[in-house]
Amino acid sequence: MQHTWVILGATSAMARAFARALSEQGHALILAGRDMDDLKTLAADCTLRGASDARALRFDAREAKHDAPIFDALEQAEGTLNAAVFIGSMPEQARIDDNPLLLQGVMQDNFTGPARFLHAFAPMIEARGGGTIVGVGSVAGDRGRVGNYAYGASKSAFHTYLAGLRNRLGRAGGHVITVKPGFVDSAMTWGIKGMFLVAAPATVARDILRAVNKRRNVIYTPGFWRLIMLIIRTIPEPIFKKLSI
Amino acid sequence: MIWNHLTYSGWGRALAVTGDIARPERISALRALPAAPAIGNRRSYGDACINGAGPVIDMTRLDRLLSFDEDTGVLEAEAGVTLGEITRLMAPRGWLLPVLPGTGFATLGGAIAMDVHGKNHHNAGSFGQHVSAIRLMQKGKARQITAKSAPTQMRATIGGLGQTGVIVSARVQMIPVSGETMQVRESRVTGWDEHIALLDASEATYTVGWLDAGARGAALGRGIVEEGEIGPDPARPPRSPHTVPLTAPHWALSKPIVRAFNALYYRRVPAAGRTVTKRLEDYFFPLDKIHDWNRLYGKRGFHQFQCVVPPDKAPALHAMLSRIAESGLASPLAVLKRLGPGRGGMMSFPMEGYTLAVDFPNRARARDLIASLEGDVSEAGGRLYLAKDALAAPDTIRAMYPEHADWAAAAAKADPDGALETDMTRRLALRRT
Numbered sequence: 187m188q189h190t191w192v193i194l195g196a197t198s199a200m201a202r203a204f205a206r207a208l209s210e211q212g213h214a215l216i217l218a219g220r221d222m223d224d225l226k227t228l229a230a231d232c233t234l235r236g237a238s239d240a241r242a243l244r245f246d247a248r249e250a251k252h253d254a255p256i257f258d259a260l261e262q263a264e265g266t267l268n269a270a271v272f273i274g275s276m277p278e279q280a281r282i283d284d285n286p287l288l289l290q291g292v293m294q295d296n297f298t299g300p301a302r303f304l305h306a307f308a309p310m311i312e313a314r315g316g317g318t319i320v321g322v323g324s325v326a327g328d329r330g331r332v333g334n335y336a337y338g339a340s341k342s343a344f345h346t347y348l349a350g351l352r353n354r355l356g357r358a359g360g361h362v363i364t365v366k367p368g369f370v371d372s373a374m375t376w377g378i379k380g381m382f383l384v385a386a387p388a389t390v391a392r393d394i395l396r397a398v399n400k401r402r403n404v405i406y407t408p409g410f411w412r413l414i415m416l417i418i419r420t421i422p423e424p425i426f427k428k429l430s431i
Numbered sequence: 432m433i434w435n436h437l438t439y440s441g442w443g444r445a446l447a448v449t450g451d452i453a454r455p456e457r458i459s460a461l462r463a464l465p466a467a468p469a470i471g472n473r474r475s476y477g478d479a480c481i482n483g484a485g486p487v488i489d490m491t492r493l494d495r496l497l498s499f500d501e502d503t504g505v506l507e508a509e510a511g512v513t514l515g516e517i518t519r520l521m522a523p524r525g526w527l528l529p530v531l532p533g534t535g536f537a538t539l540g541g542a543i544a545m546d547v548h549g550k551n552h553h554n555a556g557s558f559g560q561h562v563s564a565i566r567l568m569q570k571g572k573a574r575q576i577t578a579k580s581a582p583t584q585m586r587a588t589i590g591g592l593g594q595t596g597v598i599v600s601a602r603v604q605m606i607p608v609s610g611e612t613m614q615v616r617e618s619r620v621t622g623w624d625e626h627i628a629l630l631d632a633s634e635a636t637y638t639v640g641w642l643d644a645g646a647r648g649a650a651l652g653r654g655i656v657e658e659g660e661i662g663p664d665p666a667r668p669p670r671s672p673h674t675v676p677l678t679a680p681h682w683a684l685s686k687p688i689v690r691a692f693n694a695l696y697y698r699r700v701p702a703a704g705r706t707v708t709k710r711l712e713d714y715f716f717p718l719d720k721i722h723d724w725n726r727l728y729g730k731r732g733f734h735q736f737q738c739v740v741p742p743d744k745a746p747a748l749h750a751m752l753s754r755i756a757e758s759g760l761a762s763p764l765a766v767l768k769r770l771g772p773g774r775g776g777m778m779s780f781p782m783e784g785y786t787l788a789v790d791f792p793n794r795a796r797a798r799d800l801i802a803s804l805e806g807d808v809s810e811a812g813g814r815l816y817l818a819k820d821a822l823a824a825p826d827t828i829r830a831m832y833p834e835h836a837d838w839a840a841a842a843a844k845a846d847p848d849g850a851l852e853t854d855m856t857r858r859l860a861l862r863r864t
């Protein structure tokens with residue numbers, strides 16, 4: 187069956203791979219983000235790959251004023267409505283240490299901006315009695331680490347929000363998937379030292395699609411991160427606070 | 432971050448450099464970069480895709496299809512898309528790229544910048560001959576060029592090793608096809624004369640000869656000639672690829688193994704020949720199923736020697752093959768093909784004649800042999816392929832490429848500061864006008 191998917195942060199490499207996989211199944215796409223030129227290029231690509239419709243619309247996590255046209259487009263779409271959020275930003279922890287005001291933007295990009303959208307979107311899922319939301323969080327949200335805890339905190343907040351939304355929408359036939367990627371080979375990690383076991387964006391997209399089909403609740407991608415994070419979460423705090431991992 | 436500091440090499444892994452690589456994921460990011468050579472998937476073997484003296488721009492994330500006209504069959508796509516991906520997406524809709532090299536991992540930009548050829552070169556010419564427009568970025572500004580609007584730039588860019596600017600996107604004329612499979616007639620040939628005769632006589636759309644580079648004496652040149660036509664059967668689902676996980680120890684390709692492998696490949700085909708049906712990808716990109724097979728050559732890597740000699744110089748090629756066989760240094764499969772005259776650019780490799788491609792593990796003796804083979808190629812009025820070369824000297828190459836001076840002038844005009852130079856252009860002093 188063909189559905190409509192709105193993809194927030196569609197310019198991310200992971201989102202591109204996910205949008206392409208959906209296109210090959212013939213779904214209709216609303217590609218939302220800030221770089222309109224790039225979104226239009228992606229829309230052309232998705233159409234050529236089989237999307238029944240693909241259009242580019244503006245979405246800015248830090249500015250609600252562009253949201254309305256997306257909701258208008260969704261209202262008019264037929265069938266099940268779905269959303270996937272790939273928005274995120276990760277300034278270096280040291281930059282945040284120098285300028286704590288950056289925290290606000292981190293929270294907006296990783297948590298409040300996406301949540302603002304999803305909160306207005308949830309009633310549409312309830313009204314239509316179905317639909318899936320994919321929220322991309324991060325393994326960084328599983329525990330605060332010295333090198334990355336501002337970003338981690340915003341992702342952790344997003345995870346908690348998604349869990350609550352899952353609890354809510356499950357009652358109305360909807361579904362919410364929390365995706366926790368490990369290291370992924372994207373613009374965000376390009377050139378950062380100390381990356382290991384880096385996954386291709388297409389691998390992440392494939393895992394997400396599988397999770398959508400199986401209505402999974404929380405996934406780690408690649409899957410081995412579930413084990414790594416289990417270990418990291420079990421380290422007792424008196425020891426963990428001395429580690430720099 | 433914009434730059435990633437990495438050690439990287441071409442497909443042969445014999446030459447490696449450490450340097451900064453940018454990998455823009457959108458056009459605005461590309462535009463913001465300083466002038467630097469563009470690279471694709473580094474499927475050229477030698478040093479065309481590496482720069483030890485400055486940064487490079489990895490184009491593989493600029494990989495979107497931009498438009499397709501069902502009426503004319505013209506596809507426009509960003510330079511980083513692979514030819515394999517285009518094949519996967521377009522073949523089910525009845526369209527194929529007119530020219531496909533032996534690997535689907537080559538990008539559109541790399542295929543243009545090397546003006547690659549396929550198993551149908553004798554009919555279809557080279558890749559660049561089917562490119563109707565190129566969007567070229569020079570100093571942060573992109574503009575469209577065509578054979579009409581900028582004939583010299585077009586001919587300097589096709590096969591131009593990236594020296595006229597970054598190819599951002601291009602338009603290619605696709606060809607309609609009636610099916611998604613290849614009907615392949617495989618015939619055993621027992622020696623050189625038979626091999627050449629069958630290649631000459633073949634009227635198939637796609638023709639290639641595989642030969643056993645270890646066979647000597649009367650068996651020299653024995654192998655299999657494959658003649659392919661696209662057939663109507665629906666494609667079978669692809670088998671999942673295998674990956675060579677680690678760099679192999681150097682005995683992995685030792686002599687007895689190589690010989691056994693070759694004999695096996697040859698015997699696979701019954702003496703009377705046979706016709707098999709293959710998926711398009713399995714036919715065009717036979718080695719792509721084994722990811723990273725170049726690691727089989729171990730840490731030292733390998734070289735591919737590929738040359739073309741004019742039609743009347745087949746005996747010279749025979750003599751070269753015989754020296755290769757005597758040396759016992761060559762790897763399993765070698766390729767022999769007839770090329771037509773088609774070429775799209777000033778520095779394009781193809782010329783009418785026979786092309787031979789042989790792999791050698793990277794050892795001093797192999798390098799010496801390749802050096803002397805290069806002399807033979809010059810003498811025969813032939814040419815070496817820059818997509819494969821890692822060892823030749825400046826004078827040898829200049830003599831082989833008669834339009835070199837015109838090309839160097841065009842490259843100098845497009846890139847006066849030499850910001851697009853690669854290790855290859857420096858080694859071969861190609862940019863010297």
Ligand SMILES: Cc1cc2nc3c(=O)[nH]c(=O)nc-3n(C[C@H](O)[C@H](O)[C@H](O)COP(=O)(O)OP(=O)(O)OC[C@H]3O[C@@H](n4cnc5c(N)ncnc54)[C@H](O)[C@@H]3O)c2cc1C
Pocket residue numbers: 442468469470471472473474475476479480490510511531532533534536537538539540541542544545546547548549550591592593594596597598599718818819853
């Ligand atoms: C298994 C195998 C089989 C092959 N078979 C064939 C064959 O049958 N026929 C044939 O002709 N070749 C063949 N090749 C060679 C291959 O097709 C070429 O080397 C091709 O150029 C590789 O494309 P790439 O995208 O990897 O480019 P790279 O190797 O990364 O780069 C090649 C050149 O193109 C330039 N370049 C790349 N992208 C751009 C861009 N966007 N803008 C400007 N310049 C650019 C680079 O600067 C460099 O000079 C084969 C290679 C392999 C590994």
Ligand SMILES: NC(=O)c1ccc[n+]([C@@H]2O[C@H](COP(=O)([O-])OP(=O)(O)OC[C@H]3O[C@@H](n4cnc5c(N)ncnc54)[C@H](OP(=O)(O)O)[C@@H]3O)[C@@H](O)[C@H]2O)c1
Pocket residue numbers: 194195196197198199200201219220221245246247248271272273274275276295299322323324325326366367368369370371372373374375
């Ligand atoms: N890469 C990793 O290793 C990794 C690991 C775990 C989780 N993640 C998460 O995965 C998701 C995708 O990231 P990526 O790795 O693909 O990196 P990316 O390419 O940098 O993607 C980030 C995306 O967020 C968008 N964005 C940032 N701020 C925005 C804002 N204010 N409004 C609207 N869009 C905004 C960007 O859009 P613009 O084009 O407008 O900038 C871009 O599409 C992110 O949520 C990231 O946190 C990544």
